[in-house]
Amino acid sequence: MSDVVKQKEIICVICPNSCTVTVKQLKSGELVMEGQGCKRGEQYSRDEFLDPKRTLATTVRIRNAFIPLLPVRTSVPVPKNKLNEILDVLARIEVKAPIKCGDVILENVLGLSSNIIATRSLDVDLCYKIACEFHG
Numbered sequence: 100m101s102d103v104v105k106q107k108e109i110i111c112v113i114c115p116n117s118c119t120v121t122v123k124q125l126k127s128g129e130l131v132m133e134g135q136g137c138k139r140g141e142q143y144s145r146d147e148f149l150d151p152k153r154t155l156a157t158t159v160r161i162r163n164a165f166i167p168l169l170p171v172r173t174s175v176p177v178p179k180n181k182l183n184e185i186l187d188v189l190a191r192i193e194v195k196a197p198i199k200c201g202d203v204i205l206e207n208v209l210g211l212s213s214n215i216i217a218t219r220s221l222d223v224d225l226c227y228k229i230a231c232e233f234h235g
């Protein structure tokens with residue numbers, strides 16, 4: 100009988116070789132790998148098998164800017180299985196111009212030690228400025 104309790108094929112994205120790494124987890128918990136071309140790919144495949152993480156890039160609503168959405172991303176990669184929860188949180192957020200690229204929009208999202216940061220600057224829209232001055 101096989102000692103393998105879980106098996107996954109992972110494409111390593113660290114370099115253009117794109118090695119296909121087969122990761123097998125044995126009953127003992129030990130991981131056995133085949134197909135990796137180097138140590139970095141071995142570490143990548145291990146992390147991807149045990150705790151896959153991603154950098155999330157999306158948008159949040161912004162008021163008073165010349166476009167309605169501000170591009171943002173997580174400051175560090177977050178667990179892949181938390182991406183939808185983070186998107187739900189961000190869907191309820193609205194910020195106000197002006198925003199500078201790199202500004203923290205939300206600290207420590209879901210307690211994951213990752214901030215949500217702006218990836219572009221957006222100034223107050225000129226039309227909004229003029230309207231404010233006109234209406235006092």
Ligand code: SF4
Binds near residue numbers: 116136
């Ligand atoms: S395993 Fe090594 S050689 Fe293969 S794609 Fe990953 S980094 Fe490149």
